[in-house]
Amino acid sequence: MIKIDPTSFIPLYEQVKSGLRREIALGALKPGAPLPSIRDLAARLLINPNTVARAYADLERERLITTRKGKGCFVSEESGRLPGRDILKRLDGLFEAAIQDARRMGAADAEIRRIFEDRLGASSEERGKWRSS
Amino acid sequence: MIKIDPTSFIPLYEQVKSGLRREIALGALKPGAPLPSIRDLAARLLINPNTVARAYADLERERLITTRKGKGCFVSEESGRLPGRDILKRLDGLFEAAIQDARRMGAADAEIRRIFEDRLGASSEERGKWRSS
Amino acid sequence: MIKIDPTSFIPLYEQVKSGLRREIALGALKPGAPLPSIRDLAARLLINPNTVARAYADLERERLITTRKGKGCFVSEESGRLPGRDILKRLDGLFEAAIQDARRMGAADAEIRRIFEDRLGASSEERGKWRSS
Amino acid sequence: MIKIDPTSFIPLYEQVKSGLRREIALGALKPGAPLPSIRDLAARLLINPNTVARAYADLERERLITTRKGKGCFVSEESGRLPGRDILKRLDGLFEAAIQDARRMGAADAEIRRIFEDRLGASSEERGKWRSS
DNA sequence: GTGGTCTAGACCACC
DNA sequence: GTGGTCTAGACCACA
Numbered sequence: 248m249i250k251i252d253p254t255s256f257i258p259l260y261e262q263v264k265s266g267l268r269r270e271i272a273l274g275a276l277k278p279g280a281p282l283p284s285i286r287d288l289a290a291r292l293l294i295n296p297n298t299v300a301r302a303y304a305d306l307e308r309e310r311l312i313t314t315r316k317g318k319g320c321f322v323s324e325e326s327g328r329l330p331g332r333d334i335l336k337r338l339d340g341l342f343e344a345a346i347q348d349a350r351r352m353g354a355a356d357a358e359i360r361r362i363f364e365d366r367l368g369a370s371s372e373e374r375g376k377w378r379s380s
Numbered sequence: 381m382i383k384i385d386p387t388s389f390i391p392l393y394e395q396v397k398s399g400l401r402r403e404i405a406l407g408a409l410k411p412g413a414p415l416p417s418i419r420d421l422a423a424r425l426l427i428n429p430n431t432v433a434r435a436y437a438d439l440e441r442e443r444l445i446t447t448r449k450g451k452g453c454f455v456s457e458e459s460g461r462l463p464g465r466d467i468l469k470r471l472d473g474l475f476e477a478a479i480q481d482a483r484r485m486g487a488a489d490a491e492i493r494r495i496f497e498d499r500l501g502a503s504s505e506e507r508g509k510w511r512s513s
Numbered sequence: 514m515i516k517i518d519p520t521s522f523i524p525l526y527e528q529v530k531s532g533l534r535r536e537i538a539l540g541a542l543k544p545g546a547p548l549p550s551i552r553d554l555a556a557r558l559l560i561n562p563n564t565v566a567r568a569y570a571d572l573e574r575e576r577l578i579t580t581r582k583g584k585g586c587f588v589s590e591e592s593g594r595l596p597g598r599d600i601l602k603r604l605d606g607l608f609e610a611a612i613q614d615a616r617r618m619g620a621a622d623a624e625i626r627r628i629f630e631d632r633l634g635a636s637s638e639e640r641g642k643w644r645s646s
Numbered sequence: 647m648i649k650i651d652p653t654s655f656i657p658l659y660e661q662v663k664s665g666l667r668r669e670i671a672l673g674a675l676k677p678g679a680p681l682p683s684i685r686d687l688a689a690r691l692l693i694n695p696n697t698v699a700r701a702y703a704d705l706e707r708e709r710l711i712t713t714r715k716g717k718g719c720f721v722s723e724e725s726g727r728l729p730g731r732d733i734l735k736r737l738d739g740l741f742e743a744a745i746q747d748a749r750r751m752g753a754a755d756a757e758i759r760r761i762f763e764d765r766l767g768a769s770s771e772e773r774g775k776w777r778s779s
Numbered sequence: 780g781t782g783g784t785c786t787a788g789a790c791c792a793c794c
Numbered sequence: 795g796t797g798g799t800c801t802a803g804a805c806c807a808c809a
Contacts, residue, residue, distance in 0.1 A: 250501040251511045253582075257389045257497060258807060269498045291513040295583075295809050335495065338482050342499045345478045349471050356500060356509070362468060363496055364390060365402045366475045368383040373489055377383045380424040391784060418797065428786050433797075441574075449652075450694075450793035450796050516767040517777045522656045523763060524799060535764045551782065557779040561801050566782075583781050583808035601761060604748050608765045611744045615737050622772055628734065629762055630656060631668045632741045633755060634649035642755070644650045646690035657792060694794050 248275075251292050252356070259294055263302035271311060271326050272335045278327050282312060282320040381408075384425050385489075392427055396435035404444060404459055405468045411460055415445060415453040514541075517558050518622075525560055529568035537577060537592055538601045544593050548578060548586040647674075650691050651755070658693055662701035670710060670725050671734045677726050681711060681719040 249266030251259060270276045282288075285303060289296040303320055306312045314320045349359045371377050382399030384392060403409045415421075418436060422429040436453055439445045447453045482492045504510050515532030517525060536542045548554075551569060555562040569586055572578045580586045615625045637643050648665030650658060669675045681687075684702060688695040702719055705711045713719045748758045770776055 248502075248512060250504060252501065252504075252509055253511065254509065256391060256394065260807080261389065262497075262501070265494055265498050266501070268494070269502065288513075293511050298808065301807095334485055334487070338485065338487060338492070338495045339499060341478045341481055342496050343503065345474045346496075346499055346503060348474055352467055352471065354467070354471060356504060359471070359500065360497075361398055361401075362471045363475050363479075364395070364493075365398050366472060366479055367489060367492065368385060368395070368399070369381075369402065370476065370479060371383060371385075371489055376387060376489070377385055378425050378427075379381060379383045380421075393784080417795085419795095429797095430787085431785065434784095436797085447797060448794090449798085452796055514768075514778060516770065518767060518770075518775055519777065520775065522660065524655060526799080527655065528763075528767070531760055531764050532767070534760075535768065550780085552780095554779075558777050560777075562782095563802085564800065567799095569782085580782065581809095582783085585781055600751055600753070604751065604753060604758070604761045605765055607744045607747055608762050609769065611740045612762075612765055612769060614740055618733050618737065620733070620737060622766060622770060622775070625737070625766065626763075627664055627667075628737045629741050629745075630661070630759075631664050632738055632745055633758065634651060634661070634665070635647075635668065636742065636745060637649060637651075637755060642651055642653060644652065644691050644693075646648060646687070659792085697793065700792095 249288075249292065251294065253294075255360075259298045260301040260305065263288075263292070263294075263299055264305055267302065267306060268311065271322055273339070276322050278322050278324045280322045282322065284319055382421075382425065384427065386427075392431050393435040393438070396421075396425070396427075396432055397438055400435065400439060401444065402468075404455055406472070409455050411455050411457045413455045415455065417452055515554075515558065517560065519560075525564050526568040526571070529554075529558070529560075529565055530571055533568065533572060534577065535601075537588055539605070542588050544588050544590045546588045548588065550585055648687075648691065650693065652693075654759075658697045659700040659704070662687075662691070662693075662698055663704055666701065666705060667710065670721055672738075675721050677721050677723045679721045681721065683718055 249263065249270070251262050251266070253259065255262065257265075267276070267282070276282070282303070283291070285296050285299045289299045292299070303312065303314065307314060307320075310323055311326050312320050313323045346359060349362070354362075368377065382396065382403065384395050384399070386392065388395065390398075400409070400415070409415070415436070416424070418432045419429050422432045425432070436445065436447065440447055440453075443456055444459050445453050446456045479492060482495070487495075501510065515529065515536065517528050517532070519525065521528065523531075533542070533548070542548065548569070549557070551565045552562050555565045558565070569578065569580065573580055573586075576589055577592050578586050579589045612625060615628070620628075634643065648662065648669070650661050650665070652658065654661065656664075666675070666681070675681070681702070682690070684695050684698045688698045691698070702711065702713070706713060706719075709722055710725050711719050712722045745758060748761070753761075767776065
């Protein structure tokens with residue numbers, strides 16, 4: 248169950264990648280399981296097949312999925328051993344709560360995202376990435 | 381104190397807008413206060429003045445700031461009465477906690493953002509905006 | 514059929530906006546119809562594509578047109594229901610007559626405009642906008 | 647009685663010029679009469695004296711006014727013989743009617759101006775000035 | 780091919 | 795000094 252927001256600033260292919268990564272990390276798609284075909288997923292998401300193809304290509308480069316010619320794409324066997332596999336679930340719960348609260352206060356997605364981004368930027372400690380003042 | 385991430389998918393001018401909105405909403409910039417000049421802020425953020433100018437123009441259209449030709453830009457007097465003024469403060473605290481926790485678990489900004497976006501999309505109730513499957 | 518006067522004080526992008534609004538309001542461009550591509554219109558008007566893009570962005574903010582990424586810009590379906598739709602047609606006729614008369618008396622565009630502006634300012638009832646003496 | 651719209655696209659100094667030209671053409675300021683001092687007019691219009699000075703300089707170049715050092719500015723004696731003196735009054739009445747009608751229909755100044763400009767451009771016969779399509 | 784973002788640097792109106 | 799407009803040309807996401 249992947250969701251796409253065509254009005255977001257995040258590129259469609261990144262949203263597709265995020266969605267698939269999520270499905271795999273949370274176990275909805277297990278190692279060895281077949282992914283939907285490019286054309287099929289594109290049709291369901293109402294986007295261009297080229298866009299889905301790019302997402303699949305990126306994920307293959309990450310070794311999260313593998314493509315077997317003529318057979319389609321599959322979740323790679325090593326996907327379970329990739330880093331961040333378990334902490335994802337805990338972080339997921341963390342934000343679920345905050346987002347639910349925000350929604351209860353009547354905030355729309357765009358507003359929630361803006362607040363999140365503001366907070367992330369305002370409190371970031373990473374060096375070299377942010378330019379400030 | 382505005383922060384910019386030049387590697388983000390979010391456009392620079394949107395990040396500038398977010399940063400200024402935050403400063404105003406949290407009271408660091410009060411109604412009537414002068415904003416940094418376009419050229420000045422651009423120099424400090426290492427971005428092009430046109431990009432800052434676009435952000436200022438957008439905020440003026442939102443009536444959050446006003447510009448006086450030859451004098452500069454100022455926080456509008458009505459900025460305090462605009463919707464979402466105090467709700468933002470509460471939401472801000474909400475996400476501050478989740479982000480601090482995530483950082484403590486060793487997650488980098490990009491990972492945090494991905495989890496947030498995944499959660500937002502996965503639990504969205506908004507109609508018409510999301511395309512799924 | 515949009516016309517542009519590069520010597521006017523009115524910004525080019527405002528003239529493009531006016532021209533397109535006119536075409537839509539008068540029915541030359543109907544809801545759903547594709548607008549000329551940004552690059553195309555820019556080439557025909559001998560102005561920079563960025564300038565046309567700015568006009569299109571403004572009109573989209575007015576919900577008079579919509580843009581579909583990679584496909585182009587289109588007259589919005591709701592454009593016909595927006596305020597001032599038919600009033601414009603009547604006002605158009607009003608000024609058409611006055612302008613024709615002025616031309617018949619040998620006045621050039623710049624002179625006509627000056628007289629119009631003088632009259633507008635001299636008889637204005639709007640408060641707060643005009644400074645007088 | 648000059649009126650200035652600081653939100654107009656037309657430069658302030660052009661609006662001042664228009665206003666003075668109008669006063670002179672309609673006879674409110676007769677040849678030889680003294681003009682308000684630069685500082686005085688600037689103060690009354692709430693604009694910078696430099697701006698008024700530029701308007702006066704332009705009008706002097708047009709020979710509509712003359713400045714006598716240490717005494718101030720005066721309507722020039724030849725102002726009455728300048729072209730367009732009488733047709734202006736007739737054109738003025740022409741547009742007064744159209745503008746009054748437009749106002750009665752609830753149109754604001756900005757809308758009226760836009761319609762006027764659209765009409766002027768759409769029906770112009772001048773060569774070389776307009777770029778079309 | 781489409782539109783969107785960003786940069787660099789110009790000129791202008793206004794203070 | 796300020797902001798506003800315009801140009802030229804680059805790169806990217808999407809169809």
